[in-house]
Amino acid sequence: MSKIIRRVIAIIPAVIAQLLWMLLVLGWLAPWAGLIGLLLSVFSIIYVLYIISNRNESTYKTLWLLVILGLPVFGTILYFCFGNKKTARPLQKKLEKGRSLLPEDRPDPAALAEVEAESPRLAQTFRYVEKKTGFSTRPCADTAYYPLGEDLFAQMLSDLETAEKFIFAEYFIVENGKMWDSMVEIMARKAAQGVDVRVMYDDLGSISTYSAHNLQQLRNKGIQCVRFNPLVFIKGTLNYRDHRKMLIIDGRVAFSGGVNLADEYINAVVKHGHWKDIGFRLTGEPVQNYTRMFAQFWNAFSSNAIPREKLAPVRAPAPEPGKGCVLSYYDAPLYDDAVSNNLYVELLGQATRYAWFYTPYLMLGDSLMDAFVRAAQRGVDVRIIMPGVPDKALVYRMSRSYYQPLLAAGVKIYEYTPGFVHAKGCVIDDIVGTVGTVNLDYRSLFLHFENNALFYKAPLLADLKTDFASTQAKCRERTLDNIGMSFWKWIVDGVLRIFAPLC
Numbered sequence: 079m080s081k082i083i084r085r086v087i088a089i090i091p092a093v094i095a096q097l098l099w100m101l102l103v104l105g106w107l108a109p110w111a112g113l114i115g116l117l118l119s120v121f122s123i124i125y126v127l128y129i130i131s132n133r134n135e136s137t138y139k140t141l142w143l144l145v146i147l148g149l150p151v152f153g154t155i156l157y158f159c160f161g162n163k164k165t166a167r168p169l170q171k172k173l174e175k176g177r178s179l180l181p182e183d184r185p186d187p188a189a190l191a192e193v194e195a196e197s198p199r200l201a202q203t204f205r206y207v208e209k210k211t212g213f214s215t216r217p218c219a220d221t222a223y224y225p226l227g228e229d230l231f232a233q234m235l236s237d238l239e240t241a242e243k244f245i246f247a248e249y250f251i252v253e254n255g256k257m258w259d260s261m262v263e264i265m266a267r268k269a270a271q272g273v274d275v276r277v278m279y280d281d282l283g284s285i286s287t288y289s290a291h292n293l294q295q296l297r298n299k300g301i302q303c304v305r306f307n308p309l310v311f312i313k314g315t316l317n318y319r320d321h322r323k324m325l326i327i328d329g330r331v332a333f334s335g336g337v338n339l340a341d342e343y344i345n346a347v348v349k350h351g352h353w354k355d356i357g358f359r360l361t362g363e364p365v366q367n368y369t370r371m372f373a374q375f376w377n378a379f380s381s382n383a384i385p386r387e388k389l390a391p392v393r394a395p396a397p398e399p400g401k402g403c404v405l406s407y408y409d410a411p412l413y414d415d416a417v418s419n420n421l422y423v424e425l426l427g428q429a430t431r432y433a434w435f436y437t438p439y440l441m442l443g444d445s446l447m448d449a450f451v452r453a454a455q456r457g458v459d460v461r462i463i464m465p466g467v468p469d470k471a472l473v474y475r476m477s478r479s480y481y482q483p484l485l486a487a488g489v490k491i492y493e494y495t496p497g498f499v500h501a502k503g504c505v506i507d508d509i510v511g512t513v514g515t516v517n518l519d520y521r522s523l524f525l526h527f528e529n530n531a532l533f534y535k536a537p538l539l540a541d542l543k544t545d546f547a548s549t550q551a552k553c554r555e556r557t558l559d560n561i562g563m564s565f566w567k568w569i570v571d572g573v574l575r576i577f578a579p580l581c
Contacts, residue, residue: 169307169318169412172378172379173378173410173412175377175378176373176375176376176378176379177212179373179374179384179386180370180373180377180386181386181390183212183213183214183366184391185214185215186214186215186216186217186363188217189214189215189216189217189403190205190215190403192402192403192534192535193215193403197428200428200509200510200534203421203425203428204405204532204534206420206421206424207405207417207532208405208407210413210414210415210417211407211408211409211417213370213371213405213406213407213408214405215404215405216362216363216364216366216367216403216405216406217362217364217397217401217402217403218360218362218364218397218401218404218533218536219361219362219363219364219394219395219397219398219401220360220362221358221360221361221401221404221533221536221537221538222538223356223358223513223541223542224335224356224357224358225356225541225545225549226345226354226355226356227336227345227355227357228344228345230333230335230337230357230358230359231257231337231343231344233333233359234325234333235260235261235264237327237331237333237359238264238265238268238327239264240328240331241268241273241327241328242273243273243274243329243388244273244274244275244276244326244328244329244388245265245268245273245274245275245325245326245327246276246326246327246369246372246373247261247265247277247278247325247326247339248278248279248306248320248322248323248324248325248372248375248376249278249280249322249324249339250280250283250284250320250321250322250323250338250515251280251283251284251287251338251339251340252277252279252284252287252338252339252340253284253287253288253338253339253340253341254287254288254292255340255341255346255347256341256344256346257340257341257343257344257346258339258340261339262296262299262301265299265301266299266300266301269299269300269301270300274302274388275301275302276301276302276303276376276380276384277296277301277303277304278303278304278305278320278375278376278379279303279305279320280305280306280319280320280321281305281306281308282309282316282319283319283321284305285309287340293305302380302382304376304379306319306320306375306379306527307320307379317411317525318411318525318526318527319521319525319526319527320375320526320527321515321521321522321526321527321528322371322375322408322515322527322529323336323338323515323529324368324371324372324529326365326368326372329365329366329388329389329390329391329392330362330365330392330394331359331361331365332360332364332365333357333358333359333360334357334358334360334368334406334513334514334515334529334531335355335356335357335501335502335503335513335514335515336355336356336357336438336501336502336503337356337500343355343500348497349469349498350467350468350497350498351466351467351496351497351498352496352497353497353498353500354494354496354497354498354500354501354549355499355500355501356436356501356503356513356542356545358513358531358538360404360406360531361394362395363391363397364404364406365392366392367405367406367407368406368529369389370389371406371408371529373389375527400535401535401536401537402534402535402536402537402539403533403534403535403536404532404533404534404536405532406529406530406531406532407529407530407532408527408529409516409526409527409528409529409530410527411524411525411526411527416523416524418516418522418528418530419443419445419523419524420445421512421530421532422446422449422504422518423445423446423449425504425506425510425512426446426449426450426452426453426460426506427449427452427453428506429453429458429460429506429507430458430507431458431459431507431508432460432461432506432507433453433458433461433504433505433506433507434459434460434461434462434463434504434505434506434543434546435460435461435462435463435503435504436462436463436499436501436502436503436504436546436549437463437464437499437501437518437519438465438469438498438499438502438517439473439477439517439519439522440462440477440478440480440481440519441473441477441480441518441519441520442480442518442519443520443523443524446523447480447483450484450487450489451483451484451487451489454484454487454488454489455487455488459490460488460489461489461492461546461550462484462489462490462491462492462518463492463493463494463501463549463550463553464477464491464492464493464494465493465494465498465499465500466494466496466497466498466553466554467497467498469498473519477519478561479570481556481561482558485556485557485558486558490555491555491556492550492554492555492556493554493556494549494552494553495552495554496552499549502514502515502516502517502518505539505542505543505546508540508543509535509539510532510534510535510539511532511538511539511542512530512531512532512533513530513531513538513542514528514529514530514531515529516528516530
């Protein structure tokens, strides 16, 4: 609720400006109302042309066009503050500074050799992501897949106990409870032993779960802690949140996936039925990408930069053949392209047999919607698993507004009846897939900082496929016959889809 209140507060200045402007026009400026209306129309047209010329999703453009043309003052102020990527420049400068403090990355030129030999088209997709994000494909060593948050958590505690040099943790949500308290107990003990322990969390993501007092308690235990993009006051960077999730230990082990550091993610408390989440553990050379991701953000928001020597790659045994490769990267609203959105368009376009997706939210831009539709129409077995119990009623209803066109094209949609699905991932044709923090919604695909891992022929993919099939057995299938389509529902769905980019 507090997050919603913050978003409402953020638009109050624009609402006040629009109301004051209307009062002025109706009162003091009434004699010049015609001229003022003409000037506003001209400015609105200029803004409309500017928005149309941008390389944004058409649905996102449509929303802003409606707002600006309907309420010129209100809409222009909102767009200038929150809809325009130029408002992210302060964050971009900080992150560029953070990247400049990193040691030179040394990619493995042979990491993509197998992909290029077996699937040149897929290799192009990997190269695209590398070019846009600056992260390299690495040969897989040991990978482990975890079908539930509690399984992942148990291994995280075990590995934390082995830390000797550093522990880096970065999460969207941190909340006191069994999960976080158990981790803090180990991290505080390790910090007392001289291990460098650093924690970063998103200030808005944890605004209702982790206070300034909690942060100070952490620092008192010897654990360094910073907030990402602090909400000191309402500003244009409010929309750009750190939705990433990663734990790195000594540069030799990394964890990621959908699991935040709160008890519902490990089913220690029940909020929305059984909580279904997924994650993974990497060792060896692929850990370098996560160490660099964390270090860049930490150095951007902390005055105590991580020493370069701690970021040197850890020597790892040569990977065994047959374990595939992984490209771990972070996505950002600062990029010219929506990398994860385009990645999923690419993967769906190359699928030939099946493409199975986990996502808690389903709000697709036109390009990704078309990719799902085209894949299903040409005979690919496209499936999406969604929650059966919502965590946010309005977002859940918006997600369902996308069902009809997908189902009509042949996409199969399943809802997890025991509870809430927070998993984010996909597996395609047994050869490629992703696990990370990226939801199939506007915030993840266009506005948030996210991290994702793109796997090729890693054993983890077989485990992901098995888990998907097992989870699907606990779902009910949604069809055109049981979603209850009517004229009025069609109207409501259309309106909801217009405003989906705001949720």
